[in-house]
Amino acid sequence: MSAAEKLENGGGPEVYDEGPLYASAAKVYPQKVSGTYRRLKWALLIVCLGLYYVLPFVRWDRGPNEPHQSILIDLPHSRFYWFFIEIWPQEVYYFTGLLILASLALFLSNALFGRVWCGYFCIQTVWTDLFMWVERLVEGDRRDRIKLEAAPWSASKIGKRVAKHGLWLLIACGTGGAFVLYFADAPTLVANLFTLKAPLVAYVWIGILTFTTYFLAGHMREQVCLYMCPWPRIQAALTDVDALNVTYRRDRGEPRLSVKDAARARAAGKPAGDCIDCLQCVVVCPTGVDIRKGSQLGCIQCGLCIDACDAVMTKVHRPTRLIAYDTDENIKRRARGEKPVYKLVRSRTILYVVVIALVGSLMLYKLTTRQHIGLSVLHVRAPMYTLAHDGMVRNGYTLRFANKWSEPREFALSVSGLPGATVKSEEADTLPDGRLKVSLDPDATQEIELYVTAPVASAAAAGAPVTMTATDLKNGETATVSDHFFGP
Amino acid sequence: MATSDKIQVDSVTGQTTTGHEWDGIRELNTPLPRWWLWTFYATILFSIGYWVVYPAWPGITGFTHGLWGQSSRGDVAADVAAIQAQRAVTEGGLKDATVEQIVADKKLLSLALAHGKAAFAENCAPCHGAGGQGGKGYRNLTNEDWLWGGKLEDIQQTITHGIRDYADKDTRQSAMPAWGVGNPPALTADQIRQVASYVRTLSKLPPEDGVDVAAGQKIFADNCAVCHGDDGKGKREMGSANLTDGLQLYGGDVKDLIQTITYARNSTMPAWGAKLDPVTIKTLAVFVHNLGAGE
Numbered sequence: 001m002s003a004a005e006k007l008e009n010g011g012g013p014e015v016y017d018e019g020p021l022y023a024s025a026a027k028v029y030p031q032k033v034s035g036t037y038r039r040l041k042w043a044l045l046i047v048c049l050g051l052y053y054v055l056p057f058v059r060w061d062r063g064p065n066e067p068h069q070s071i072l073i074d075l076p077h078s079r080f081y082w083f084f085i086e087i088w089p090q091e092v093y094y095f096t097g098l099l100i101l102a103s104l105a106l107f108l109s110n111a112l113f114g115r116v117w118c119g120y121f122c123i124q125t126v127w128t129d130l131f132m133w134v135e136r137l138v139e140g141d142r143r144d145r146i147k148l149e150a151a152p153w154s155a156s157k158i159g160k161r162v163a164k165h166g167l168w169l170l171i172a173c174g175t176g177g178a179f180v181l182y183f184a185d186a187p188t189l190v191a192n193l194f195t196l197k198a199p200l201v202a203y204v205w206i207g208i209l210t211f212t213t214y215f216l217a218g219h220m221r222e223q224v225c226l227y228m229c230p231w232p233r234i235q236a237a238l239t240d241v242d243a244l245n246v247t248y249r250r251d252r253g254e255p256r257l258s259v260k261d262a263a264r265a266r267a268a269g270k271p272a273g274d275c276i277d278c279l280q281c282v283v284v285c286p287t288g289v290d291i292r293k294g295s296q297l298g299c300i301q302c303g304l305c306i307d308a309c310d311a312v313m314t315k316v317h318r319p320t321r322l323i324a325y326d327t328d329e330n331i332k333r334r335a336r337g338e339k340p341v342y343k344l345v346r347s348r349t350i351l352y353v354v355v356i357a358l359v360g361s362l363m364l365y366k367l368t369t370r371q372h373i374g375l376s377v378l379h380v381r382a383p384m385y386t387l388a389h390d391g392m393v394r395n396g397y398t399l400r401f402a403n404k405w406s407e408p409r410e411f412a413l414s415v416s417g418l419p420g421a422t423v424k425s426e427e428a429d430t431l432p433d434g435r436l437k438v439s440l441d442p443d444a445t446q447e448i449e450l451y452v453t454a455p456v457a458s459a460a461a462a463g464a465p466v467t468m469t470a471t472d473l474k475n476g477e478t479a480t481v482s483d484h485f486f487g488p
Numbered sequence: 489m490a491t492s493d494k495i496q497v498d499s500v501t502g503q504t505t506t507g508h509e510w511d512g513i514r515e516l517n518t519p520l521p522r523w524w525l526w527t528f529y530a531t532i533l534f535s536i537g538y539w540v541v542y543p544a545w546p547g548i549t550g551f552t553h554g555l556w557g558q559s560s561r562g563d564v565a566a567d568v569a570a571i572q573a574q575r576a577v578t579e580g581g582l583k584d585a586t587v588e589q590i591v592a593d594k595k596l597l598s599l600a601l602a603h604g605k606a607a608f609a610e611n612c613a614p615c616h617g618a619g620g621q622g623g624k625g626y627r628n629l630t631n632e633d634w635l636w637g638g639k640l641e642d643i644q645q646t647i648t649h650g651i652r653d654y655a656d657k658d659t660r661q662s663a664m665p666a667w668g669v670g671n672p673p674a675l676t677a678d679q680i681r682q683v684a685s686y687v688r689t690l691s692k693l694p695p696e697d698g699v700d701v702a703a704g705q706k707i708f709a710d711n712c713a714v715c716h717g718d719d720g721k722g723k724r725e726m727g728s729a730n731l732t733d734g735l736q737l738y739g740g741d742v743k744d745l746i747q748t749i750t751y752a753r754n755s756t757m758p759a760w761g762a763k764l765d766p767v768t769i770k771t772l773a774v775f776v777h778n779l780g781a782g783e
Contacts, residue, residue, distance in 0.1 A: 023519035223521060382619030386630040386780060389733050394780050396619075396630070426778050427597055439594070447598070451780040 027149070028222055028288035030132060031142035031280075035307025044120050045129055053174070056181035062086070063406035065442035073183050079443070085367060086443075088404065097363040101356060108352040110238045112344055113325060114245035114295075118231065119302030124224050127175070127217035128286065131168055138164040142283060168218045169210065176209030222287035225300060232297050242343045244325040246301050248281075248292040251335045252322055259316050274318045281305035281323060291323060373411065374402030374445070375470040375479040385459065385486045393487040394453045401448070401470055403440035410473045411438045413450070417467045418485055421454040437473070452485065459487020579603065582767050587640040590774055597774065604775025607768045611760065612776075620779045625738055625755055630779045633735040635727045636660050638783035644773035650759030651727075659759055662727035667711070668750030675707065675749070683707045684745040690720040691734035696742045 058070040060083055067074065072081040080087040087094050109116050118125060139145045139160050151157055180202045181189055192198035193206075216224055225232060239245070253275035257265060265272035275292070282290050284305060289298035291305050303325070310320040330340035380396030388394045403409045413436040415423050427448040428436040440446045450468075458464060463484025470479045493509035498516055505514040539545065542554040553559075581596050582603070590596045609618065615626045622628035632638065636646050651660040667675040675683070685695030686704030695701045709718070715728040722730035734740060738748050760769060776782070 020517075020519045022522045022525045024522040220523075223523065227521060227524070380619055382617055383621035383628070383630055386621075386628065387735060388781070389632050394630070396780055426591060426782070427594065427601075449601070449778055449780075 025223055026288065028286065029142045029145050029283075030286045030288075030304075031283040031308075032136060033284040033304050033307045033311075035304075035310055037303030038307050041120060041129065041302060041304070045126050048121065048126050049130070053178050056178065056186035060084075063442075066406045067185060069185055071182060072185075075183060086404070088402070091370075094363065094367070097359060097366075100359050101363070104352055104356045104359065107238055108349060108356065110235055111240065111243055111349050111352060113301065114239060114243050115232070115235050115299070115301040118225065118300035122231075122300075124216060124229070125286075125300060125302070127171075127213060128221050130171065131217040131221075132286065134167045134171070135164055138167065165218070168214055172210040172213035172217070173206065175213045176206035179209050180205050222298065225287055226298055240348065241327060241329045242346055242348075244327060244342070244344075245295050246291060246299060246303055246306065246323065247326040247328065247331070248275075248294070248323050249321075249326060249331060249334075250292070251331045253292070274313065274322050276312070276316060278312055280308040280312050284308040295328070370404075371477065371479060372404040373409075373470060373472050373477050373479045374400075374404065375468065375481050376400045376402075377468060377481040377483045379483050379486075380449075385488070387488065388453055391456050392453050393456050393459045393485075394451055395459075395485050397450045397452065397468070397483060399448050399450050399468065399481075400445055401438055401440055402445045404443065406442050408442055409440050411440065411470045412436065412473055413438060414469050414471070415450075415452055415466060416469065417465055417482075418452065418454050419458050421452050421458065421466075421485075423450060423452050425450045438470075454485060456487055459485050461487065579767060582770060585770075587644055587770050587773050587777075590770065591640065591777070600771040600774040601778060603768065604771035604773075604778075607764070607772050608775050611764065612772065615757075620776065625753070627737060628735070629776050630781055631735050632781045632783075633730060633733060633737070634724070634781070634783070635662075635722070635729060635737075637724050638777070638781055640773055640777050640782070643776050643782075644769060646757070647769050647772055647776075648759065648761035650757045650761075652754060652756040653759040656759035656761065660727055662715075663754055664715070664728075664748075664752040666750065666752040675711070677750075679703075679707050680746055680749050681742075683712065684742055684749060687720070687731050687745055688740065688742065690732045691736075691740060693734065693740060 055071050056069065059068050060070040060081075061068055062081070066086075067081060069081065070083050072079075074081065078089045085094075106117055135145070139148050148157060148160065177193065180193075184202070189198055189202065193202065220228075250273075252273065254273040255271060256275040256277040257272050259276050262272040262274075262276065281292065282288070282305075284307070285291070286302065286304065287298040287300055289296055291299060306321070306323045306325075309323040313320045313322055326340070330342075333340055376399070378398040378400075380398060384395075386394045386396075399413070401411055403411070412431055413423075413428065415421055423436060425436055425448050427446075428438045428450075431437050436450070438446060438448060452466065463486050465482060466485045467480060467482045472478070493505070493507055493514065495507040495517075496505050496514070497503070498505060498514075501516060503516045503518065506517045508515065539552070540554065541556045542558055543551055544554060545552045578599065581593075582590060582600055585593070585596055590600045608616075608620070612620075616622050616629055617626070620629035622630075627633075627635075634642070636642055636651070645658075646660060649656045649658040649660065652662075653659045665674065667673065668677065668680050681696065682700050682704035684704070685699040686701050686708050688695050689701060695704075708716075708720070713720075715726055716722050716731055717728075720731040722728045729737065736744065736748075738744055738753055760772070764772070
């Protein structure tokens with residue numbers, strides 16, 4: 001009788017009146033492990049956290065009128081600085097491009113190695129890893145921690161707990177502290193934070209992030225991945241049979257036997273797997289899953305079970321990589337006696353790389369050819385036109401100039417396409433050649449009302465085309481807009 | 489539709505089912521993590537805290553104000569006070585400068601235009617239109633047809649003291665007679681038609697068919713030229729209209745002109761000096777001067 005039939009017949013072994021609505025999550029006590037992937041994780045953790053804490057202090061000279069912080073989100077002035085890049089609010093499409101690149105990179109990494117983002121780079125993983133390291137430092141390894149948990153309260157237990165939570169809070173506070181440094185001049189803000197002169201909002205954000213870091217990395221851990229994060233769900237739609245996931249090679253591992261039983265079975269010519277059911281892969285897992293049950297929601301692809309299993313296999317003199325980055329397809333192939341196939345280069349990954357290259361080049365092109373002069377126009381609507389003396393018509397335009405240089409600039413404005421037109425603006429000076437001159441502050445915009453007067457014959461009720469061109473008097477860079485000139 | 493079903497145990501996972509059945513499909517009862525429940529309780533606690541510090545419960549005559557005494561109106565008042573304090577700083581320059589000095593200084597000019605734009609929308613737009621385009625009987629501020637002058641001080645003077653607002657002793661005054669009213673009227677209906685047609689020719693507009701324009705010209709010279717000038721160009725010092733520019737405040741059609749000459753118009757503009765502070769009036773003068781026709 002199959003499982004489905006059993007269920008259909010109502011034939012379970014037991015029948016409860018009511019199931020539990022809530023259950024406490026089983027606490028995970030990950031055991032210390034060492035090996036290739038653990039070393040890789042440590043290296044990436046140091047790089048990621050190092051970048052996070054150090055970057056706000058890296059200086060970048062942008063001239064006298066702009067901040068000198070390499071990465072700065074300047075909310076009061078609506079500017080974003082990233083080394084040589086400065087972005088204005090209306091250029092937020094660069095962020096769109098960045099998000100597209102980020103998601104494509106995530107798709108690509110997923111097509112190649114499954115959820116490696118989760119296992120190595122995700123902030124939840126990185127900070128949880130750091131918090132577990134502190135925990136191990138204070139309370140000892142898995143066995144000691146389980147014992148300590150069960151032990152009655154004593155001075156030693158209280159001391160350990162206080163030390164652990166204190167260190168966690170310290171790290172959490174540093175995390176929030178570093179975050180606010182991205183929003184103001186870092187050295188100044190650090191000094192102000194310690195002398196209690198920083199703005200209240202900085203302390204509030206440090207408080208919020210201290211709480212979230214302490215709570216999520218210290219207490220919630222794998223629960224974030226299992227219940228809060230959408231990515232484990234989304235990635236199921238992005239993975240395919242060729243993606244290398246952390247895989248228990250059950251073709252090699254089953255049937256599970258103890259070392260002695262396996263030796264006996266092999267001697268008798270009976271099937272014996274390499275898995276000795278030592279559960280080392282389970283006890284080192286930061287999310288507490290049993291990888292031998294196959295690909296699952298809780299697996300973050302960190303590879304620590306590979307390190308654990310390799311250590312055991314070495315001890316029992318069996319080949320390593322019983323657990324490895326592999327595919328279920330290869331398990332089937334090996335079972336059929338075929339050679340495993342690793343297809344990292346395939347249409348899907350090629351497509352991702354091509355699209356990443358395209359979007360990346362487009363962004364690079366847009367960034368390197370970014371205009372430092374900007375001009376936009378809005379026709380005055382009330383009135384659409386004014387009849388002036390002597391058969392002339394006047395139209396008003398609201399022009400906005402943008403100077404994206406870090407120094408003051410002067411722009412010349414010329415109006416073309418309208419026979420007999422004259423221009424005037426109280427907010428601009430007139431150059432000898434008749435063009436208007438607008439002076440702009442560094443990294444700023446300037447709005448002017450422009451009045452264009454032309455003979456009635458030049459105007460049209462439906463609007464005659466008119467072109468306005470702003471020219472940077474220093475380097476000749478131009479920006480052009482077109483609008484209409486209305487008349488009776 | 490879910491139907492009631494016995495709670496069973498799934499033989500594959502060992503988990504119980506929820507006790508509901510949908511067309512033969514049963515759901516495993518995966519218990520929620522306990523912390524989820526605690527989170528729910530925490531939100532309830534949070535709401536109690538919220539009731540204590542913020543306005544929450546309605547009563548018969550009022551409501552609970554909360555310990556922090558927050559109110560949306562209070563927030564607005566605080567925001568307004570903050571912006572006024574900010575304005576006192578940024579507009580310090582406007583207070584001491586004359587309108588000419590404001591226009592000569594680009595920074596003060598932008599500041600004044602921004603302030604003037606807002607003040608115009610609030611006080612002037614109901615009559616003069618959102619962009620100063622005016623309407624019949626309401627001056628179009630974007631054209632050159634200034635009755636009292638289009639220089640900065642002229643405009644400032646007009647805004648401060650108004651036109652025919654006799655509560656203000658310095659108000660602009662002029663009074664065109666109603667030529668067609670009275671017994672007998674100063675001009676007959678036929679004479680008014682003739683002078684109206686002549687006035688149209690001053691703006692190079694065609695006169696009414698069959699009307700004696702030469703007679704109209706004589707009537708104009710005898711009666712109108714005193715104020716409007718021999719050439720009809722008007723006189724700023726007495727606020728008489730320029731009749732040669734085709735821009736007539738009450739319209740340039742024969743009908744409009746006959747009505748204007750017969751009954752006269754003499755509309756009023758309030759003296760804003762009594763209502764607005766001097767800085768606002770200065771910024772309004774600068775704003776109106778910048779609508780395209782300033783002199």
